[in-house]
């Protein structure tokens with residue numbers, strides 16, 4: 001089994017980002033940050049982390065998107081603002097993301113921007129938004145912020161969501177066959 005950490009939209013909350021990465025780095029096969037850190041791309045919190053630029057980031061050294069293959073899984077990662085992702089219909093407006101993911105041969109699509117956590121299977125891909133650790137929106141904002149882990153098993157993908165105290169939010173787990 002392989003495991004990947006996915007965090008997004010910390011909006012300057014470097015402490016929680018550094019805490020999450022320190023906690024999970026020894027246990028995962030890849031680390032992703034989906035944009036809107038408001039930090040420098042060279043910040044050492046991003047050592048070994050795949051990052052992208054968000055609409056609130058001003059360091060041009062962040063990539064607009066990344067296609068990364070780790071442990072036989074191909075990820076397409078981007079913030080979402082360049083792909084028409086919007087909060088009001090976050091899970092119904094995935095066409096642009098899907099087209100780019102398809103072109104890049106990705107099975108997993110990682111994004112952020114909406115600050116709404118969730119994972120949805122669409123067009124044979126798994127779309128994952130870890131939510132925001134710091135400025136959560138929507139009905140689950142009462143949780144106070146979320147991030148995600150992707151577990152890749154032989155026949156399925158499992159997405160788990162965690163709160164800022166690193167507690168598993170079991171009810172939010174999403175599975176998709178592989």
Ligand SMILES: [Mn+2]
Nearest residue numbers: 009036054113
């Ligand atoms: Mn944001």
